[in-house]
Amino acid sequence: MINYGGVLGKNEECGIVGIALARGNVALPLFYALYALQHRGQESAGIAVSGHAGVDKEEENETRECTGEITLVKGMGFVYEVLNNHRLESQKGNIGIGHVRYSTTGASKVENAEPLLVNYQRGKIAIAHNGNLVNTAELRRELKREGRVFHSDTDTEVIAHLLAKELVRHDPIEAIKELMRRAIGSYSLVILLNNTLIAIRDPLGIKPLCLGEIIDGNGRRGYIIASESPAIDMLDGYLIRDVRPGEILILKGENLESHQLYRGKNTAHCIFEYIYFARADSVLDGRLVYDVRMKIGERLAEECGVEADMVSPVPDSGITFAIGYAKRAGLDYMEGFIKNRYVGRTFIMPEKTSRDTAVRLKLNVVRANVEGKRIVLVDDSIVRGTTSRRIVNYLKKKGAKEVHMRIGSPPIIAPCYLGINTPTRDELLASKRNLDEICEFLNADSIGYLSMKGLIDSVGIEASNLCLGCLTEKYPVEIPGEVCIARQLKLTQFS
Structure with a gap:
């Protein structure tokens, strides 16, 4: 992402x-x-x-x-x-x-x-x-x-x-x-x-x-x-x-x-620390995040395999997932993009910069690696989907034969209220679309998300001990208008 x-x-x-x-x-x-x-x-x-x-x-x-x-x-x-x-x-x-x-x-x-x-x-x-x-x-x-x-x-x-x-x-x-x-x-x-x-x-x-x-x-x-x-x-x-x-x-x-x-x-540990936020070399709850992401990539290949020539990540967040996917699928891992390290997350574009130009400023396609290839493109998650669509189109413009999106998490269907600045529910790509509609929106040849069971198994923590609100619409604290599965409200609930 x-x-x-x-x-x-x-x-x-x-x-x-x-x-x-x-x-x-x-x-x-x-x-x-x-x-x-x-x-x-x-x-x-x-x-x-x-x-x-x-x-x-x-x-x-x-x-x-x-x-x-x-x-x-x-x-x-x-x-x-x-x-x-x-x-x-x-x-x-x-x-x-x-x-x-x-x-x-x-x-x-x-x-x-x-x-x-x-x-x-x-x-x-x-x-x-x-x-x-x-x-x-x-x-x-x-x-x-x-x-x-x-x-x-x-x-x-x-x-x-x-x-x-x-x-x-x-x-x-x-x-x-x-x-x-x-x-x-x-x-x-x-x-x-x-x-x-x-x-x-x-x-x-x-x-x-x-x-x-x-x-x-x-x-x-x-x-x-x-x-x-x-x-x-x-x-x-x-x-x-x-x-x-x-x-x-x-x-x-x-x-x-x-x-x-x-x-x-x-x-209620935040699941997205393992998926995206934490550094891959971090140890959370006794687990090396790199190992968790490798397992996610391997499980993704098992659940959402497809005939392809190569596996490529969306850098940097998709890298470890893609390595795991390629390992399990027996496909070549190749870089389809080179990331511009001098465009930071808070980089402000000139006002008239187009969205497509903004993507090219951040990522440059390695044409020799992707031309004529069937590519499995791996990312950690999809939020609005607009950037993912431009990335898919960018690969195809540079000669990719097919682009199959594979995502290392289940669809994000609800906002986060507990520390991540996510869009509203209406802006989330997966909140009101099925897989076919998501695939069409992205202009991908196929789309595959990791299952919830695959995610939980890869992390190695029971679902009851994770915050999965953005993936399930069920939150660990009381939030007006949302479903609460446990309430962090009163001293009597804690011993």
Whole structure:
């Protein structure tokens, strides 16, 4: 699935990271970790830092006072654009959080960039969020009636104000417990509070979050929290485990505390982390995403085989699926497209750029590989279908004899409310069309989707522990007008 200049399919969500060191400056490690999560958001980036001011001076027996002050730098753009050398050098502290964003709630503007910094009676809170609340409007109205002022239109600021409200009345653990009771939806959070890093994952574990260990040059242990494990790998760290659904972690230097606040009967991990969002080298729930996608490709070949000369992916998202398909089908894997690496997901085309030109800017057909060939074209999913149709037509214009679309997921028939910016139901290609109609729309010679059973078997997690709302129209939390299979509403539902 590709995106280009205003013709969007699934927008990626957000990436978060938190690092707690015993000593030393955390700004540069945050930069590297966010770089490893850049695929999760290219709209804005930022870090917030607290703790010991300055760099590590242990060899001079120098100690640094923890002032509790939080410094923040954020802006629009890629990680390297926002966090340049000058800005990194201004951030001094041994505890910090970071965020990369692609908007799902709130407009694309610097006020909505994260981390967000909120003042309250006892100090400041910095917070970064991956996910989406479904009761944001209700909570915002309640908080506004109490006199709280909002500077953004994101659900993250709602979470921050709700937490600040509870911190005045409770200790941090009880305040977070109350926050988790009130917040309905998906949320993985990293928070700076009182020189302490706090990580929270919602009771259903919808969005990923993992814990790792890092060792500095002097052999001292530190911890990292991240949306995906490659952020840990980037710092030459060690993946310990996933943060458990309903768990909070409190990290300060070398100290780590775990509190399991809520535990539901089932989880609801987002299926599209395995299909599209996560990096192929990520480990989610003990599973290497690359292996899952290989299995999906192999299963797709078993379920939707067709006589062909070659298998080609839509880069980059279709690559691993296509390798698996080719392996199982006994067909040659060949690149039908070369991707222009300098056209990013947020690239803005000149106003008069045609849709076809936009596709050619992103992808160039390798004519010698496709001319006269019967091609199995593999992608992770189809959203609106307009880009997929142009890709099929592009291949045929360059001489492809046949193009058979094969998709590594079941049809997307419903919108996502829990952290993916998908179109409305009416805009989704598969919501009101059967397979023959989809095939005709795409101008493909055939179309094949992975079955739901094939997807579940490939991932290796029971359907009851996955969020499949966009594929089934049944959601794990209560959403007005939609079918709910489990309700994340009351404390009594969690032990």
